[in-house]
Amino acid sequence: MSPPAYAAVALEGARTILHAHEEYARVFAEITRRAPGRFSSRDWHGMRADALERLELYRKVLDPALASLETLLGPGLCDKAVWSAMKTAYAGLVAGRPDIELAETFFNSASRRIFHTVGVDPCVEFVASEVPSLSLRSARVLAETYSGAQGTAAALWRILAAHPFPSGWEDLARDAGLAAEKLDAYLTELWGAPGFDTAQVVRPVFFRNKGAYLVGRLRRGQKTMPFLLALVNPRGKVVVDAVLADEDEASIVFSFTRSYFHVDAGNAAALVAFLKTIMPKKPVGELYTAVGFNKHGKTELYRDLLRHLAASDDPFVFAPGEAGMVMIVFTLPSYDVVFKVIRDVFAYPKTTGRQDVLDKYRLVFRHGRAGRLVDVQEFEHLSFPISRFTPPLLEKLLAGAAGTVEVVGDEVVLHHLFTERRLTPLNLFLRDAPRPAARRAILDFGEAIRDLAKCNIFPGDLLLKNFGLTRHGRVVFYDYDELCFVTDCNFRELPSGDEDDGGGGGEATFYVGENDVFPEEFETFMGLRGEARTAFHERHEELFRPRFWLEIQRRQREGEILDVFPYPESRRLPHPEPATA
Numbered sequence: 001m002s003p004p005a006y007a008a009v010a011l012e013g014a015r016t017i018l019h020a021h022e023e024y025a026r027v028f029a030e031i032t033r034r035a036p037g038r039f040s041s042r043d044w045h046g047m048r049a050d051a052l053e054r055l056e057l058y059r060k061v062l063d064p065a066l067a068s069l070e071t072l073l074g075p076g077l078c079d080k081a082v083w084s085a086m087k088t089a090y091a092g093l094v095a096g097r098p099d100i101e102l103a104e105t106f107f108n109s110a111s112r113r114i115f116h117t118v119g120v121d122p123c124v125e126f127v128a129s130e131v132p133s134l135s136l137r138s139a140r141v142l143a144e145t146y147s148g149a150q151g152t153a154a155a156l157w158r159i160l161a162a163h164p165f166p167s168g169w170e171d172l173a174r175d176a177g178l179a180a181e182k183l184d185a186y187l188t189e190l191w192g193a194p195g196f197d198t199a200q201v202v203r204p205v206f207f208r209n210k211g212a213y214l215v216g217r218l219r220r221g222q223k224t225m226p227f228l229l230a231l232v233n234p235r236g237k238v239v240v241d242a243v244l245a246d247e248d249e250a251s252i253v254f255s256f257t258r259s260y261f262h263v264d265a266g267n268a269a270a271l272v273a274f275l276k277t278i279m280p281k282k283p284v285g286e287l288y289t290a291v292g293f294n295k296h297g298k299t300e301l302y303r304d305l306l307r308h309l310a311a312s313d314d315p316f317v318f319a320p321g322e323a324g325m326v327m328i329v330f331t332l333p334s335y336d337v338v339f340k341v342i343r344d345v346f347a348y349p350k351t352t353g354r355q356d357v358l359d360k361y362r363l364v365f366r367h368g369r370a371g372r373l374v375d376v377q378e379f380e381h382l383s384f385p386i387s388r389f390t391p392p393l394l395e396k397l398l399a400g401a402a403g404t405v406e407v408v409g410d411e412v413v414l415h416h417l418f419t420e421r422r423l424t425p426l427n428l429f430l431r432d433a434p435r436p437a438a439r440r441a442i443l444d445f446g447e448a449i450r451d452l453a454k455c456n457i458f459p460g461d462l463l464l465k466n467f468g469l470t471r472h473g474r475v476v477f478y479d480y481d482e483l484c485f486v487t488d489c490n491f492r493e494l495p496s497g498d499e500d501d502g503g504g505g506g507e508a509t510f511y512v513g514e515n516d517v518f519p520e521e522f523e524t525f526m527g528l529r530g531e532a533r534t535a536f537h538e539r540h541e542e543l544f545r546p547r548f549w550l551e552i553q554r555r556q557r558e559g560e561i562l563d564v565f566p567y568p569e570s571r572r573l574p575h576p577e578p579a580t581a
């Protein structure tokens with residue numbers, strides 16, 4: 001190809017990718033904008049369908065774009081020189097775009113699908129983005145400021161009134177009053193007196209499942225804190241359900257264990273910059289993911305990891321806890337992420353294979369996570385310096401996952417891995433925790449099983465080592481290979497002695513189907529003893545009875561979408577009628 005023709009083709013290729021990115025952004029926004037309507041008309045099934053459609057959108061747009069590129073480039077599709085020219089052309093096209101970082105990630109996704117690049121290749125990918133740091137972006141443009149000078153109730157009234165919904169408010173004045181009482185009591189506890197100078201509230205509303213949130217921050221003097229109003233629609237009109245005002249509470253709402261928000265912000269970077277001001281401990285990658293840009297969230301996580309590796313020298317080690325039968329799990333002590341590599345073969349009694357495991361982890365990606373399933377990022381062809389691996393870990397990886405891990409020169413190449421936030425495995429936590437903390441964790445373990453059931457998930461493997469605690473002390477589940485839908489299980493009573501095979505004298509035997517689950521046996525699996533066992537029984541006895549599970553099953557089958565709200569009862573407004581339905 002002559003040089004001018006080459007340049008022309010590269011430009012055309014870059015345009016093809018950019019058009020695909022624009023199509024992605026357009027449809028993403030279009031789906032996101034349906035949320036206020038879904039919320040107003042209590043169309044929870046529609047909301048769920050939108051969430052799934054949006055999760056699948058990236059692939060749906062990228063695949064045909066790659067097919068068009070193949071037509072355009074022919075054999076040049078696999079030519080790095082062509083891609084390098086395309087990258088230069090693309091950089092010119094996206095310069096100055098408000099969503100430049102998302103556009104660059106989209107280019108990288110296309111490039112990585114072609115080259116299966118090990119590590120990253122700056123010739124054909126945007127590595128360190130040229131995007132100015134988030135702090136330089138104006139986050140303020142997204143938020144409206146309200147004065148607290150006329151009192152908390154008056155300010156809340158104006159905030160609510162500035163966010164109209166198609167269905168209208170059930171009783172705006174009532175809710176502004178109730179929310180103000182709640183907020184003032186909290187401010188008194190925290191800052192010694194009620195009231196605030198200003199409230200800044202993000203203009204677009206955050207939607208997720210059956211809830212909606214107004215998100216902002218309060219200021220008094222030099223002090224600021226996050227501020228969230230949780231909204232529900234129990235009877236056809238919008239009601240304020242809860243007031244949250246502290247970094248941990250905001251963080252729990254934005255947790256990596258929840259589905260992604262639908263929020264029509266226009267500019268993702270500005271939105272993330274604002275969220276970072278109220279939740280400074282949350283990694284930028286997690287914030288992008290929380291508002292639906294999970295591919296870019298993954299890019300940010302990867303860049304952060306590279307920066308961290310360059311700035312630290314501790315080696316990768318086995319993750320604390322019991323080794324898994326399916327996964328080899330390792331971590332970097334100075335970085336709170338775990339890396340999970342699927343073993344080549346699974347120990348007895350596992351009968352599943354690699355593809356089943358992949359399918360289960362991908363199922364979780366598409367399913368609601370109820371605040372109880374950790375978000376997983378899937379990576380291919382990562383490469384780390386061999387010097388960062390302890391010899392026993394490297395040995396185990398090469399022996400147990402030879403199909404996935406290889407040493408190439410001075411690098412360890414991991415062809416496939418999952419990353420998750422590192423939690424404290426519940427078995428380890430209970431071993432060392434003081435009694436009150438252990439009790440809290442045990443009770444929350446039961447709540448986790450209930451919340452999962454409400455979103456139709458049965459963990460399959462209830463051993464304590466498969467659950468972990470977040471830094472907020474919430475119990476979440478992370479071992480997905482045995483997970484299944486509650487509606488696919490056959491919950492049964494254990495037959496009593498005289499219902500056995502009738503042979504008499506011998507061991508009781510009875511037919512157990514593949515999907516049979518015996519809740520009475522959970523206790524044995526959990527391995528709870530002493531006080532932990534007593535505490536669990538006090539609060540969660542019904543989890544050991546088939547009746548509980550059959551009832552959940554019935555409600556799921558009838559199409560009911562059950563409530564799982566990300567805040568404690570104590571934050572909810574004292575409405576005379578329950579605000580949820």
Ligand SMILES: Nc1ncnc2c1ncn2[C@@H]1O[C@H](COP(=O)(O)OP(=O)(O)O)[C@@H](O)[C@H]1O
Nearest residue numbers: 321322324325326327329420421422423465479
């Ligand atoms: N997100 C996590 N945070 C901390 N430790 C983890 C995490 N995921 C896994 N582990 C540790 O690795 C072990 C094995 O991981 P798991 O996901 O349970 O795989 P397997 O299916 O092989 O049992 C766990 O028992 C736990 O000790």
Ligand SMILES: [Mg+2]
Nearest residue numbers: 324465466479
């Ligand atoms: Mg496990």
